[in-house]
Amino acid sequence: MCKVSDIRLQPLLLSLSDEYCSTAIVSTMGEHTLLNAAIAEAKLGLSESGIPIGSVLADSSGRIIARGHNLRVQTGDPTAHAEVVCIRNAGRRTDWHKLVLVSTLSPCIMCTGTSLLYKIPRVIIGENHTFRGAEDLFVAHGVQLINLNDSECIELMRAFIQARPHLWNEDIGIPEE
Numbered sequence: 001m002c003k004v005s006d007i008r009l010q011p012l013l014l015s016l017s018d019e020y021c022s023t024a025i026v027s028t029m030g031e032h033t034l035l036n037a038a039i040a041e042a043k044l045g046l047s048e049s050g051i052p053i054g055s056v057l058a059d060s061s062g063r064i065i066a067r068g069h070n071l072r073v074q075t076g077d078p079t080a081h082a083e084v085v086c087i088r089n090a091g092r093r094t095d096w097h098k099l100v101l102v103s104t105l106s107p108c109i110m111c112t113g114t115s116l117l118y119k120i121p122r123v124i125i126g127e128n129h130t131f132r133g134a135e136d137l138f139v140a141h142g143v144q145l146i147n148l149n150d151s152e153c154i155e156l157m158r159a160f161i162q163a164r165p166h167l168w169n170e171d172i173g174i175p176e177e
């Protein structure tokens with residue numbers, strides 16, 4: 001029996017069926033390993049004077065098949081959010097339904113939509129304290145959403161939003177006064 005946290009039940013644990021667990025090979029330890037890879041991407045973005053959000057895609061065995069970080073500032077592309085960049089970097093595939101998307105932050109509605117389009121069944125997020133995206137959409141579509149409530153992810157975004165509030169508001173589509 002494996003257990004995952006669910007946004008509706010945090011910090012309670014939600015038991016899954018054994019049938020599902022047999023395919024959910026990425027373990028709890030693997031979740032943190034994958035999140036650390038996403039955090040490394042976020043820090044890479046920060047080092048490029050970008051927004052510190054990172055993402056990875058992994059297969060069911062926990063092998064990372066694509067990485068990405070927010071490139072909106074670096075490239076001037078408003079859609080270059082970390083999750084979208086990561087999905088782009090994964091290229092053409094037919095196995096999206098077997099992948100797990102990992103992001104340092106709760107995905108916005110654009111990134112959620114992209115993930116839902118390709119039927120990625122499992123999404124691991126670092127946190128949703130500093131920003132809560134379209135999590136209700138994930139839940140409505142039966143996506144397994146796991147929030148690791150990671151203090152490093154929270155601090156990365158907290159410090160960034162405090163230092164660059166206008167840049168952050170631009171990222172999530174909040175108009176200037």
Ligand SMILES: [Zn+2]
Nearest residue numbers: 081108110111
């Ligand atoms: Zn996004």
